[in-house]
Amino acid sequence: MMVSLAVSLFLVSPVATLAATPPPEAGPTINLKPGGAFTVLGNLTAGSIVSGSIKLILVVAALLFFFMLVVGGIQWIVSGGDKAGSENARKRITSALVGLAIVFAAWAIVALVKALFDIDILNLIVPSLQPPV
Numbered sequence: 054m055m056v057s058l059a060v061s062l063f064l065v066s067p068v069a070t071l072a073a074t075p076p077p078e079a080g081p082t083i084n085l086k087p088g089g090a091f092t093v094l095g096n097l098t099a100g101s102i103v104s105g106s107i108k109l110i111l112v113v114a115a116l117l118f119f120f121m122l123v124v125g126g127i128q129w130i131v132s133g134g135d136k137a138g139s140e141n142a143r144k145r146i147t148s149a150l151v152g153l154a155i156v157f158a159a160w161a162i163v164a165l166v167k168a169l170f171d172i173d174i175l176n177l178i179v180p181s182l183q184p185p186v
Contacts, residue, residue: 100177
């Protein structure tokens with residue numbers, strides 16, 4: 054009982070809490086830069102996140118539509134002359150080709166914007182809102 058009372062008084066005493074605080078003129082001492090294997094995360098910007106997301110979406114969409122094209126081809130082969138099965142496979146292949154064309158058109162538009170306006174969306178750099186020092 055007595056030990057817990059002594060420990061609790063020590064923990065709530067102002068001497069224990071004030072002893073760890075740096076003087077006000079020292080400024081903040083918190084280091085928010087990641088270290089070790091996470092040092093690369095310190096270089097993340099809004100532009101790099103947006104451009105990385107656009108690249109990821111283009112790659113995932115192209116892979117998805119390519120996969121759907123392969124599934125449609127396998128479905129056509131497995132249908133074995135069945136009218137309904139081959140019709141479903143043809144629709145799937147057509148949809149996959151249209152989707153793949155849309156993904157490549159989006160990539161071409163990004164390349165055209167870069168060529169005409171010199172704005173590289175895949176390597177986006179967002180200007181800082183802070184005034185120059």
